Amino acid sequence: MSTVLITGANRGLGLEFALQYAAEGWRVLGACRNPAAAEELGQLAKRAAGGLLTVALDVASAASVAHAAQQLREEPIDVLINCAGLMGAEHQRLGHLDYEDWARVLEVNTLGPLRVIEAFAAQLERGERKLIASLTSGMGSIADNNSGGWIAYRSSKAALNMVVKCAAISLAPRHIACIVINPGWVRTDMGGPHATLTPEQSVAAMRRVFSSIRPADTGRFFNYDGRTYPW
Numbered sequence: 001m002s003t004v005l006i007t008g009a010n011r012g013l014g015l016e017f018a019l020q021y022a023a024e025g026w027r028v029l030g031a032c033r034n035p036a037a038a039e040e041l042g043q044l045a046k047r048a049a050g051g052l053l054t055v056a057l058d059v060a061s062a063a064s065v066a067h068a069a070q071q072l073r074e075e076p077i078d079v080l081i082n083c084a085g086l087m088g089a090e091h092q093r094l095g096h097l098d099y100e101d102w103a104r105v106l107e108v109n110t111l112g113p114l115r116v117i118e119a120f121a122a123q124l125e126r127g128e129r130k131l132i133a134s135l136t137s138g139m140g141s142i143a144d145n146n147s148g149g150w151i152a153y154r155s156s157k158a159a160l161n162m163v164v165k166c167a168a169i170s171l172a173p174r175h176i177a178c179i180v181i182n183p184g185w186v187r188t189d190m191g192g193p194h195a196t197l198t199p200e201q202s203v204a205a206m207r208r209v210f211s212s213i214r215p216a217d218t219g220r221f222f223n224y225d226g227r228t229y230p231w
């Protein structure tokens with residue numbers, strides 16, 4: 001049986017990943033800040049054939065990540081999905097920047113995923129699939145930035161892209177592939193009601209990409225539909 005670890009598994013794309021992998025009989029390790037309040041994840045745990053374990057994990061806290069890794073130390077992990085993320089304050093343009101908010105966004109979107117990668121790499125090594133997928137954004141693409149704004153969010157995802165590229169190089173000798181993927185514009189709390197994709201569509205497409213990843217793909221930036229995204 002394959003095992004997936006998902007951060008931010010209580011809502012949005014993280015919850016949808018949990019639903020879809022559970023439906024396929026995978027063992028799901030659903031990490032979120034407050035498992036006691038994660039009602040849908042709790043309900044899913046009762047019916048997931050492959051088993052679903054919820055674990056408290058705040059990606060912004062080194063102690064929380066270390067504690068979660070300790071709790072899950074016996075679990076080989078096939079796929080790790082760094083899904084947790086946040087947009088930050090509304091007015092992220094020159095003249096309106098909230099630098100404390102920017103630091104929080106970097107903490108969660110950039111430092112957080114690397115913290116999780118470092119803490120769980122040994123367990124990925126014991127899994128069969130050995131894939132780490134981190135959710136970036138088209139807004140993190142420098143090549144694709146024609147409208148500006150959203151400086152905190154964009155910079156956090158551009159930096160995440162670099163962080164994952166570095167991790168891909170460091171983890172290649174251990175045969176662990178690391179990629180970043182843009183989920184598209186998706187109807188979640190973050191994407192809002194006017195987004196073009198449903199979580200079901202985005203996650204189904206990303207899962208197809210994950211299952212096609214070969215070792216040579218490590219370090220790449222994918223779109224949800226499998227196309228290469230420009231850095």
Ligand SMILES: NC(=O)c1ccc[n+]([C@@H]2O[C@H](COP(=O)([O-])OP(=O)(O)OC[C@H]3O[C@@H](n4cnc5c(N)ncnc54)[C@H](OP(=O)(O)O)[C@@H]3O)[C@@H](O)[C@H]2O)c1
Binds near residue numbers: 032083
């Ligand atoms: N939706 C889109 O259109 C879109 C587009 C491009 C990229 N993305 C990326 O896709 C990922 C998922 O987005 P989404 O649309 O599902 O967002 P969402 O609905 O706003 O959900 C965000 C998730 O991240 C979690 N989270 C936030 N801070 C955290 C922390 N410090 N530790 C652990 N978990 C934390 C939230 O948990 P709480 O409930 O505890 O806050 C929640 O589970 C993000 O990385 C986002 O940047 C989304």
